[in-house]
Amino acid sequence: MSYLIAVVALLCALCLVLLLVTLGLVRRIREHTKLLDALYEQVDLMGPLQAGAGPAVGDxxxxxxxxTxxxxxxxxxxxxDGTVVAFLSPDCAGCHEQLPELASWAAEQDRGRVLAxxxxxxxxxxxxxxxLRPVAQVVVDDAAAPVGSAFGVRSYPTFFQVATGGRLLAVAPRISRLPAGSAA
Structure with missing residues (x-):
C-alpha cells in the first residue's frame, strides 16, 4: 500500500512539474509574440519609406x-475623397485576422467610401x-488584377486612404494604422 501511495505522490509531483514547465513556456511564447509584433510594426513603419518598397503617401x-x-x-x-481601399487575399492569415476589425470599422462608415x-x-x-459585401464595395481582382496593379500592391493585407484624383493620403498594413481607421 505504501508503494502505491509513493507512486501516486511521484506522479502528482511529476504532473505539477510538467504544469509549471507548460505555464513557463506559455509565458515565454507570449513574450516572444509581443516582441515579434513590435518588430513587425517597425518593419511596417520602415517599409513604405524604402525606395522601391511599394506605393508611398503622395503617389x-x-x-x-x-x-464590384x-x-x-x-x-x-x-x-x-478619403476613400479607404483594403487589399485582402483568401490565403492570407493576417487578412482573416484583421477581417472582423475591418468589417466592424466599415459598418460605421459610408459604404461608398470603403472599397475592399x-x-x-x-x-x-x-x-x-x-x-465585407454588406459594409463595403467589393471587387474581386481576377487574373488581370487591374486594381491591385494600379495601386502597386506587393503584400496582403494592405490598406490605403485615397484623395480625389487618386493621390494616396496614407498607406498602412492595418486598418487601425490609417488616420480614417483609428476608431474601430
Whole structure:
C-alpha cells in the first residue's frame, strides 16, 4: 500500500512539474509574440519609406477600371475623397485576422467610401466577399488584377486612404494604422 501511495505522490509531483514547465513556456511564447509584433510594426513603419518598397503617401494611383460584385463600376476617378481601399487575399492569415476589425470599422462608415479588393487568383474569396459585401464595395481582382496593379500592391493585407484624383493620403498594413481607421 505504501508503494502505491509513493507512486501516486511521484506522479502528482511529476504532473505539477510538467504544469509549471507548460505555464513557463506559455509565458515565454507570449513574450516572444509581443516582441515579434513590435518588430513587425517597425518593419511596417520602415517599409513604405524604402525606395522601391511599394506605393508611398503622395503617389498617384494609376488609372483602372473594375466592377464590384454588385455590378457597380469602380475607377480611380470615381473614388470619393478619403476613400479607404483594403487589399485582402483568401490565403492570407493576417487578412482573416484583421477581417472582423475591418468589417466592424466599415459598418460605421459610408459604404461608398470603403472599397475592399479581394485577390481572386488564390484560394476561395467567397468568405471575405460575404463578410465585407454588406459594409463595403467589393471587387474581386481576377487574373488581370487591374486594381491591385494600379495601386502597386506587393503584400496582403494592405490598406490605403485615397484623395480625389487618386493621390494616396496614407498607406498602412492595418486598418487601425490609417488616420480614417483609428476608431474601430
Amino acid at each position: 498617384v494611383v494609376a488609372e483602372f477600371a473594375a466592377t 460584385v454588385d455590378g457597380a463600376p469602380v475607377t480611380r476617378d470615381l473614388l470619393a 479588393v479581394v485577390d481572386g487568383r488564390s484560394g476561395d474569396p467567397e468568405s471575405l466577399v460575404a463578410t
